[in-house]
Amino acid sequence: MTDTVDDVDLPYDEEAASQQEKIEALEERLEVLEAQNEEMRDKLLDANAENNKYQQKLERLTHENKKLKQSPLFVATVQEINEDGVVIKQHGNNQEALTEVTDEMRDDLEPDARVAVNNSLSIVKKLEKETDVRARVMQVEHSPDVTYEDIGGLEEQMNEVRETVEMPLDRPEMFSEVGIDPPSGVLLYGPPGTGKTMLAKAVANQTDATFIKMAGSELVHKFIGEGAKLVRDLFEVARENEPAVLFIDEIDAIASKRTDSKTSGDAEVQRTMMQLLSEMDGFADRGEVRIIAATNRFDMLDPAILRPGRFDRLIEVPKPNDEGREIIFQIHTRNMNVSDDVDFAELAEMAENASGADIKAVCTEAGMFAIRDDRTEIFMQDFVDAWEKIQAEETDTDAEASRAFA
Numbered sequence: 001m002t003d004t005v006d007d008v009d010l011p012y013d014e015e016a017a018s019q020q021e022k023i024e025a026l027e028e029r030l031e032v033l034e035a036q037n038e039e040m041r042d043k044l045l046d047a048n049a050e051n052n053k054y055q056q057k058l059e060r061l062t063h064e065n066k067k068l069k070q071s072p073l074f075v076a077t078v079q080e081i082n083e084d085g086v087v088i089k090q091h092g093n094n095q096e097a098l099t100e101v102t103d104e105m106r107d108d109l110e111p112d113a114r115v116a117v118n119n120s121l122s123i124v125k126k127l128e129k130e131t132d133v134r135a136r137v138m139q140v141e142h143s144p145d146v147t148y149e150d151i152g153g154l155e156e157q158m159n160e161v162r163e164t165v166e167m168p169l170d171r172p173e174m175f176s177e178v179g180i181d182p183p184s185g186v187l188l189y190g191p192p193g194t195g196k197t198m199l200a201k202a203v204a205n206q207t208d209a210t211f212i213k214m215a216g217s218e219l220v221h222k223f224i225g226e227g228a229k230l231v232r233d234l235f236e237v238a239r240e241n242e243p244a245v246l247f248i249d250e251i252d253a254i255a256s257k258r259t260d261s262k263t264s265g266d267a268e269v270q271r272t273m274m275q276l277l278s279e280m281d282g283f284a285d286r287g288e289v290r291i292i293a294a295t296n297r298f299d300m301l302d303p304a305i306l307r308p309g310r311f312d313r314l315i316e317v318p319k320p321n322d323e324g325r326e327i328i329f330q331i332h333t334r335n336m337n338v339s340d341d342v343d344f345a346e347l348a349e350m351a352e353n354a355s356g357a358d359i360k361a362v363c364t365e366a367g368m369f370a371i372r373d374d375r376t377e378i379f380m381q382d383f384v385d386a387w388e389k390i391q392a393e394e395t396d397t398d399a400e401a402s403r404a405f406a
């Protein structure tokens with residue numbers, strides 16, 4: 001706190017000092033204070049100059065940091081940390097390099113750590129452990145709990161999936177005796193929420209196979225060199241868990257039509273796709289691993305993945321028709337306390353254009369209406385209200401999306 005004039009102790013004895021002595025004492029004090037003031041001003045100027053220097057440095061580092069983060073990064077593994085720096089080995093080309101790091105970064109690194117490096121091979125950041133990445137990208141379920149009875153309105157699709165995926169797993173000898181190769185990959189395509197994942201899970205359940213799911217979008221937009229390696233890992237995990245159903249969701253993220261641009265992001269997507277194709281091609285003796293892929297964007301797919309021996313069984317999974325919607329309503333209300341006044345055929349008619357996922361949401365919301373009303377029985381009106389609410393929410397979301405793209 002700054003001293004106020006009242007706090008200042010006077011440099012003379014108020015009672016004893018003469019007027020002259022008081023003036024002299026005050027002049028002396030003034031001189032000292034002026035000298036101190038001068039000194040402080042110098043220090044302040046120095047501090048300001050120093051501050052400016054730090055501000056500039058901060059700006060430079062922030063800029064540098066931003067630049068480092070923006071340019072595409074490569075993945076490498078730390079081999080050795082020594083006095084000269086850190087020896088890293090790049091993924092993909094296996095080239096070794098010695099790179100310098102800051103003291104803070106050095107403390108954080110250990111041999112075998114995965115790091116992201118920039119074009120000049122400077123370490124930009126330390127990455128998660130490989131096992132963590134695998135866990136995030138791959139979902140492994142040893143016994144998925146979806147059965148064919150849980151899927152409504154996809155009779156034809158179900159039969160086709162069973163024939164192409166289940167038969168080769170259950171009765172491989174049939175194919176060898178007849179002398180034909182079982183179909184390799186199955187591609188399910190159709191709008192979101194129509195039961196593609198469910199079909200893959202149900203077939204894994206039926207054949208006691210491990211269900212391994214990976215989303216194409218998780219593989220790209222990450223770090224250069226990672227996508228292809230993860231695809232390799234994925235097939236390895238599948239082989240280790242035979243019999244297995246390998247489900248690649250959103251395959252369009254790694255297998256869309258080639259674009260002309262040559263950005264490193266595109267190159268990375270290409271590399272990931274090439275790895276997928278080579279895994280599939282080199283998988284002639286696929287053993288007990290079946291591959292199912294899914295997409296909402298069939299029109300975007302690169303024809304290369306549809307060639308014979310790859311995803312050569314194409315199964316469309318459309319939105320359910322009237323009858324399908326009625327069955328799906330019945331499936332999702334199986335365990336609900338539904339009143340006799342609920343008319344499923346009428347519900348199916350009402351929910352025109354709904355996907356299976358929409359119907360599931362309507363059933364849950366109808367249950368919520370009953371709970372809010374302190375009831376345990378769900379009436380027809382609850383379903384009607386739920387459908388209206390969900391439609392209104394969808395309209396809101398659509399409006400928001402179009403605003404975002406406007």
Ligand SMILES: Nc1ncnc2c1ncn2[C@@H]1O[C@H](COP(=O)(O)OP(=O)(O)OP(=O)(O)O)[C@@H](O)[C@H]1O
Pocket residue numbers: 150151152153154191192193194195196197198199249294295296320328331355356357358360
């Ligand atoms: N045909 C269906 N029968 C019963 N329930 C369904 C059906 N389709 C979707 N559902 C419900 O919607 C949920 C989501 O479906 P699922 O994940 O299989 O859709 P998807 O087609 O794989 O969607 P996405 O393309 O968005 O990945 C399911 O868990 C289920 O509750």
